[in-house]
Amino acid sequence: MNVALFVPCFVNVFSPKVAECTRQILRSQGCDVAVPLDQTCCGQPAFNTGYWDDAVPVAEHFLDVFGKYDHIVSPSGSCVTMVRHFYERLFPESHPRAGEAHEVAKKTHELCEFLVGTLETEDVGAAFGATVTYHDACHALRELHVKDQPRRLLQNVSGLTLIEMENPENCCGFGGTFSAKHEPVSTSMGREKLDGAVGSGADYVVTTDSSCLLHLHGLVEARNIPIRCLHIAEILASRETES
Amino acid sequence: MNEAQKFLAKEREKAADMKLQGILHRTLNNHHLAVQRNAAQWLDWEVARSLAASWKHDAISRLDTLLEQLEVNLTARGTCVHWAANADEARAIIDKVIQENGVRSIIKGKSMTTEEIGLNEHLEANGVDVVESDLGEFIIQLRGEKPFHIITPAMHLTKDDISALFEEKLSVPHTDDAETLTRAARVHMRSRFLNADMGITGANFAIADPGLISITENEGNGILSASAPRIHLAIMGIEKVLPQLEQLALFLPLLSHSGTGQFLSCYNSFFGGPRQHGERDGPEQFHLVLLDNGRTGILADPEQRESLQCIRCGACLNACPVFRHIGGHAYGVTYQGPIGSVISPNLLGLQEFGHLSFASSLCGKCAEVCPVRINIHHHLLENRRNYVKVSPPSKLERHGFRQYSRTMVSAARYRWAVRFARLGLRLIQRIPILQRLGPIQQWTATRTLPTPAGKSFLEQVAREKKD
Numbered sequence: 001m002n003v004a005l006f007v008p009c010f011v012n013v014f015s016p017k018v019a020e021c022t023r024q025i026l027r028s029q030g031c032d033v034a035v036p037l038d039q040t041c042c043g044q045p046a047f048n049t050g051y052w053d054d055a056v057p058v059a060e061h062f063l064d065v066f067g068k069y070d071h072i073v074s075p076s077g078s079c080v081t082m083v084r085h086f087y088e089r090l091f092p093e094s095h096p097r098a099g100e101a102h103e104v105a106k107k108t109h110e111l112c113e114f115l116v117g118t119l120e121t122e123d124v125g126a127a128f129g130a131t132v133t134y135h136d137a138c139h140a141l142r143e144l145h146v147k148d149q150p151r152r153l154l155q156n157v158s159g160l161t162l163i164e165m166e167n168p169e170n171c172c173g174f175g176g177t178f179s180a181k182h183e184p185v186s187t188s189m190g191r192e193k194l195d196g197a198v199g200s201g202a203d204y205v206v207t208t209d210s211s212c213l214l215h216l217h218g219l220v221e222a223r224n225i226p227i228r229c230l231h232i233a234e235i236l237a238s239r240e241t242e243s
Numbered sequence: 244m245n246e247a248q249k250f251l252a253k254e255r256e257k258a259a260d261m262k263l264q265g266i267l268h269r270t271l272n273n274h275h276l277a278v279q280r281n282a283a284q285w286l287d288w289e290v291a292r293s294l295a296a297s298w299k300h301d302a303i304s305r306l307d308t309l310l311e312q313l314e315v316n317l318t319a320r321g322t323c324v325h326w327a328a329n330a331d332e333a334r335a336i337i338d339k340v341i342q343e344n345g346v347r348s349i350i351k352g353k354s355m356t357t358e359e360i361g362l363n364e365h366l367e368a369n370g371v372d373v374v375e376s377d378l379g380e381f382i383i384q385l386r387g388e389k390p391f392h393i394i395t396p397a398m399h400l401t402k403d404d405i406s407a408l409f410e411e412k413l414s415v416p417h418t419d420d421a422e423t424l425t426r427a428a429r430v431h432m433r434s435r436f437l438n439a440d441m442g443i444t445g446a447n448f449a450i451a452d453p454g455l456i457s458i459t460e461n462e463g464n465g466i467l468s469a470s471a472p473r474i475h476l477a478i479m480g481i482e483k484v485l486p487q488l489e490q491l492a493l494f495l496p497l498l499s500h501s502g503t504g505q506f507l508s509c510y511n512s513f514f515g516g517p518r519q520h521g522e523r524d525g526p527e528q529f530h531l532v533l534l535d536n537g538r539t540g541i542l543a544d545p546e547q548r549e550s551l552q553c554i555r556c557g558a559c560l561n562a563c564p565v566f567r568h569i570g571g572h573a574y575g576v577t578y579q580g581p582i583g584s585v586i587s588p589n590l591l592g593l594q595e596f597g598h599l600s601f602a603s604s605l606c607g608k609c610a611e612v613c614p615v616r617i618n619i620h621h622h623l624l625e626n627r628r629n630y631v632k633v634s635p636p637s638k639l640e641r642h643g644f645r646q647y648s649r650t651m652v653s654a655a656r657y658r659w660a661v662r663f664a665r666l667g668l669r670l671i672q673r674i675p676i677l678q679r680l681g682p683i684q685q686w687t688a689t690r691t692l693p694t695p696a697g698k699s700f701l702e703q704v705a706r707e708k709k710d
Contacts, residue, residue, distance in 0.1 A: 007700050009651075014659055014693045016700035035704045038654035048605065048645045050627030054648035062651045089624075141608035151684035171564050175604025179459045180252075180685035181636075182602060187689040189604070218690025 001119075003031040004069035006108070009041040011210050013149040018210055021237035022075040022111055029119050039065045040233050043090070048176045052090060059083075063100050071110040071118065075233045077140025077208045083108040085143055107122045110140055111233060112208060116149040120154050128238040129159035132230070133202035135193065135216075136169045137209040150208060150232055165200035170180040174215035190219045197227050206229045246575060247598035249634075254602070263399060265680035267567055270398055274561050277504025284496070284506055284683035287642070295497050296616035299552035302485050306542065309451040316454025320516030322529045330360035331603060333478060336532055337362065337443075341371060344474055344528070346440040352465035353377035353456065354445025355393050355555060356478045356534060359577045359590075362443070374435045376464035378428055380508075385412045391571040393578060394502050394557035399570055442468035442526070446479035446556070447498060449531075450488050455515035456531065457491060459498055459508045466512050470525055475514065477492055478532040481539075482551040494554065501556035502613040537590035538544050546625050552615040559619055574599060574652045581609035585622040588630065597630030639682075654669050658701070665695040 003026055007019045021084060026033045043058035054210075062083065066072045074080050084105045091101035115121055134154060140146040154162045173179065173189025194216060197205040210231055217229040244252070246283065257263060274595070277706040285291055290377075302309060314324040327333035329379060340346070363384070366373045372681030374385040383389070397405070406422055409415040415427040444465055446456035456477055458465045469475045479649055485494070499505040518525035560566045560580030571579035572675050576587040576596060584599035600623045609619040635641040650656045671677045671692060678687045686692065 010700045016696045019700040040651040040657040050631035051644040058651040078563045138606040171606035178604045180360045183685045186254045220689040
């Protein structure tokens with residue numbers, strides 16, 4: 001199966017390992033993975049902050065780059081939501097590229113939903129010897145309805161124990177520019193999330209989105225909170241029983 | 244300070260108020276548990292929501308005819324129906340009823356619409372005696388505050404706070420017994436009910452045919468306010484009308500479930516006119532004020548129209564993580580929380596209140612719990628777009644996103660931007676003073692900066708291809 005890997009801009013800069021792991025997982029499932037080098041961003045930062053006119057050219061560039069692939073897969077529920085649900089707002093019916101945007105939206109998938117839904121696999125042959133708790137990233141959960149897929153994948157990782165934290169569906173408080181514009185609330189939400197994660201007794205808090213992790217890891221590091229943050233792709237690509 | 248700056252200051256203050264945090268977490272968790280316990284009464288909650296949404300959608304799309312029908316049917320039974328285009332007109336209508344009837348004292352049932360038009364302050368300034376009869380509203384009135392939450396106005400207060408207030412204002416000896424406090428308020432209010440010249444209430448729904456309004460409450464004070472005084476005046480937003488009575492079989496339990504986690508609120512009463520010939524009780528006059536105050540503006544906007552489906556249940560406030568950390572007073576508007584941040588800029592002015600659209604992490608929990616399926620967080624995105632057009636928060640941001648757009652349409656420029664960002668972040672990490680600069684400080688106040696990788700993923704792949 002031909003798959004194009006869509007690498008969110010902050011994954012590209014801060015967590016190239018997450019992209020590399022995603023590529024490995026897809027390859028291990030027999031996918032032929034292309035990494036278009038001319039890709040940039042999906043346009044979400046501008047769109048979410050209100051600058052839709054500035055988001056349109058960026059989204060058009062995305063269509064140019066990814067339009068020709070059968071499947072587009074990304075290790076981010078948030079960026080996939082942008083393409084899948086919000087491109088139709090940037091390209092309304094009156095827009096000449098509306099049809100194209102609609103087609104691209106349909107074939108863009110978050111990694112876990114692609115593995116479980118399209119490739120119909122719940123066991124990617126991973127091994128990771130640790131206790132983890134899963135944080136439901138908002139866009140993945142509420143816009144893409146990704147809830148069971150990551151949990152099923154994690155349950156099949158050899159050596160891994162999955163435990164639920166209190167209120168796994170609560171937002172971590174990142175929210176893009178919200179994290180800076182409304183720092184006091186963003187911070188409180190993040191600490192609450194981490195209290196739940198630490199309280200679960202897990203070694204790692206795991207999710208589908210590096211953006212949540214950027215924020216959570218920043219809080220963890222600033223306060224020496226006893227938990228580690230990890231993207232789910234890093235676990236699904238792992239072959240280590242001892243971590 | 245403008246409204247946006249006031250909001251940020253309040254937000255910081257409230258988020259650091261540990262007493263408030265404790266109250267909010269306790270109350271909202273209890274509310275959440277009550278809603279969960281009550282969920283079993285619904286054979287299929289998702290179907291109920293869809294039906295409610297479609298009925299509200301239908302009613303909103305033929306508001307003009309439904310309102311006229313309501314007026315005709317109510318008038319036929321002797322009700323005076325008044326149309327108010329804005330808050331000024333609504334207050335003038337009420338003033339006229341007061342003057343014509345020599346009203347000196349008023350008892351009020353709970354009504355956010357009267358809050359919206361600032362009625363209490365207006366009446367008090369005119370020397371009219373007004374007493375709130377909903378316990379929460381009564382407490383707030385004694386404190387000289389605004390409601391903290393559209394459904395639970397005194398949510399932010401403990402029993403102790405209320406006892407101290409009653410001790411000061413009503414000379415009730417200090418007690419930690421809630422029943423004693425409620426009884427004290429009841430004694431204080433009884434004579435007011437009996438002596439008031441006029442009762443003012445809101446309305447939760449209106450039914451076009453037969454013409455009536457429906458009031459939902461738990462304390463019985465609404466019925467008393469509407470029926471004990473010789474004049475009953477109700478005020479409601481024009482979006483509250485529904486075509487058929489049968490629809491309340493869905494909407495009444497829907498409102499109770501979402502608002503308080505009850506199967507049905509204790510009292511659901513219909514009022515369709517003043518005392519009719521041969522009837523022994525009821526008010527001599529019944530007035531209904533239909534308030535627009537910006538609603539037709541929302542109706543005219545196909546994107547935002549859906550927000551008129553709101554039944555003011557408060558579910559989105561209770562679910563919102565931002566509300567849970569700052570409470571209702573920080574918003575500085577009548578309708579707080581997520582739906583308030585959607586409608587307030589459109590009712591009160593985008594330029595002044597558009598900033599509220601950014602007081603959300605866009606988590607979508609509000610839309611998930613909304614009983615009439617309003618896509619609340621998506622409307623916040625539309626408000627953000629409209630807001631930055633009229634009033635971009637800063638030149639830096641405006642310019643920044645224009646630059647972002649120019650960069651991200653070219654792979655080459657993006658590669659340079661990645662290098663630049665990496666270099667910039669390393670500099671900031673090495674030179675601590677840079678971390679205290681404006682927007683950077685907003686991140687680094689509580690979080691460490693992320694460390695950029697030596698080579699970006701795309702740089703790594705490009706290298707692979709070369710090799």
